[in-house]
Amino acid sequence: MATHQPRAALPLLGQSLEALTEWVQAQGQPTYRGKQLYQWLYHQGARSLSDITVFPKAWRQAWEHVDVGRSALHHRVVASDDTVKYLLRLADGQIIETVGIPSAKRLTVCVSSQVGCPMACDFCATGKGGFVRNLGIHEIVDQVLTVQEDFGQRVSHIVFMGMGEPLLNSANAVAAIRCLNQDVGIGQRAMTLSTVGVPGRIRALAAEQLQVTLAVSLHASNQTQRLQLIPSAGAYPLSVLLDECREYVQLTGRRVTFEYILLAGLNDQPANAAELAQHLRGFQSHVNLIPYNPIDEADYQRPSEASIRAFVAELEARRIAVTVRYSRGLEENAACGQLRASRRPS
Template sequence: MNLFDCNLEDLRRWATDQGLPAYRGQQIFEGLYQQPVQRFADIKGLPKKLAQDLDIQSPLLPAQEIRRQTSADGTVKSLLRFHDGALAECVSIPTKNRHTICVSSQIGCPVGCTFCASGLDGLGRNLSAGEMVYQVLFHHGRRKVTNVVYMGSGEPLFNYTNVLKSIEILAEPRGLFLGRRRFTVSTSGVADKIRQFAHDEPQVTLALSLHAPDDYTRSRIVPLNKKWPIAELMSAMDDYTNKVNRRMTLEYVLLADDNMSRQQASKLAKLANRYGAHINLIPFNPVSGVPHQLPAWNAVEAFAQQVEEAGGHATIRGQRGADIDAACGQLKEREQAKT
C-alpha cells in the first residue's frame, strides 16, 4: 500500500484497520509531510516497535530516483522509478521567490502531440494520487515547495480522480498545506472534463495548451483536436470562465513553419481576448524523433509582437533548464534507449 495515496481520513481509517488508535494515522500523515522521512522509523513519536514492524511490512517510499540532471539555472530534473518499474519525470524549478514542481500525471501519454517526447510510446498507465504527491514531496526536502504545475508527462484530465485527490492531499492543513491557488493543471483540451473541473476545483488555475488557433493546424499538432475541435473547446471554456470568473492561461509552443504566421498570431490574440487570457509562448525545445524545428529567435520575437499588435497579451517563456533535457519526456526516452 502506498500511504501517499491516503488523505488524512484514509490514514486514520487505515490505522484503526491495523488495530491501532486513529491518532497514529494522523501522526504518520504529519510525519510524511512535515519532516523528510525515508522509512517509518524516521517519523517522530511513532513507537519504535511499530515503526520497525511497518518498515518490515513494506517500503515507505513509492519510488526511487534513478537519474538526475541539474541545470546551471538551478532547475533539477529527476527520473523516478516506481514499484512496477514504470518511469516518470518530475522537475524542480527554483526562482528567487518560488519553488515550483512540474508533476507528471501519467506514465507516457495517450494524446500524442507531435512535438512531445512523452507521447512517443503512448500511454503506459495512470499515476496514482500518491505517486504524484511523492513527486512534490521528493523535491520539498531540498527547499519548501510553493507551487505545483501538472505539466509533466500525461494529460491530467484523463487521470481526473487521482489528480484531484493529489491536490486534496497536498492542500491538507496538517500536511504541506499548499493553497489551492498555488496549483495549475494544464490540459490539451478534454472539453467535458474542463466543465467538470470548474465545478470541482474552482480555485485551481487551469491552463489550456492550445498550440494552434485553427482546426487544420491544431488537429495535425494535437490529435485530441479531432475529438474536441476548437469551437467545442471554446464552448467548454465559456462555461468554465462563467463559472470560475478567473483569468486563464493559454500555452502555445512555437514550432517553426507550423503555427507562427501573422494570421495565426491574429487568430490567437482574438481567441485569448475572448477570455481575457494571458498567452505563454514557449519556443520549441528540440527533441530527437519528433518532426519539428527550433524557431529562430527573431521569428519568436516577431510572433510575440504580432500577437500584441492584434490586442493579445503574450509572454515569451524563458527556457528553464535549457542546458539539460528540459523538454517533457526527454530524460525518460534517453534512459529507455540505453536498455
C-alpha cells in the same frame, strides 16, 4: 501490541489525517498515532514506517513492509541553470520524470500525471513513447515531496506539465491537488494544471471549484493546423474546445491561460497570431508563448527571436495579454515537451 498483518495495496501517502487515524486505530494503535503518522509522512519525509521513531520499535518492525507510497530516485541530473531533472522509479519498476525549477523567490515542481502519454502530440517527446498507465495520488504527491526534500526548501508552486494528460487521470489529479493543498500546505492558486483538452473534462474540472490555474495547450491558430500537431484534436475541434473554456470562465470566474508552442515556419507567422487573437476576443485569458524545445524524434525548428517578437507584437496590437515563456533545463532535456523517461529501470 496488535499483530495484524499489513493490508496489501494501501499506500499511506495521499491519505487524509482522518483516514490515517482510522488506519492506525484498525491496527490496534491509539488515535494520536494517526497525527504522528500524518506529520511524518507529509512534513518529515518518512519513506517507511521504520523511519517514524516516535512509534514503538516493535510496531515499526512488525509493519515495516506497509506501502508508504514513496518512489525511489533512479537518476538525477542538474542543468547549468540549476534546474534539476529526476527520474523516479515507481513500485512496479516504471520510470517517470519530475523537474525542480528554482528561482530567487520560488521553487516550482513540474509533475507528471501518467507514465507516458496517450495524446501523441507530434512535437512532444513524451507522446512519442506511448502510454503505460495513470499515476496514483501517492505517486503524484511523492514527486513534490522528493523535490522539496532534495532542495531542502519548501515547494511554492506546482505545474501539472510533466508526462501525461492530467484530465485523462482527472480523479487522481484532483485528489492530489487537494492533498498537496490541505496536507502538504501549498496554495491552490500556486498550482497550474495543463491540458490539451479532453471532451467534457474541462467542464467537469470547473465543477470541482478549485483555485488552480487552467492552462490549455492550443499550439495552433486553426483546426487544420492543430490536427496536424495534436491527433486528439480530431475528436475535439478547436471551436468546441474554446466554447468549453468560455464555460469554464463563466463557472469559475477564473481566467484561462492558453499555451502556444511556436514552431518555425509553421505556426509562428503574424497571420497565425491574428487568427489566434480572433479566437480569443472577449475572452478572460492570457497567452503563454513557448519557443519550441527540440527533441530527437521530430524535425521542427525553434523560431527566430525576430519571429517571436513579431508574433507578440501582433497579439498585443489586438489587445491580447501575452508572455513569452523560455523553458528551463533545455540542455538536459528537462524543458517543456522534452520529458521522456529515457533511462529505463535497471
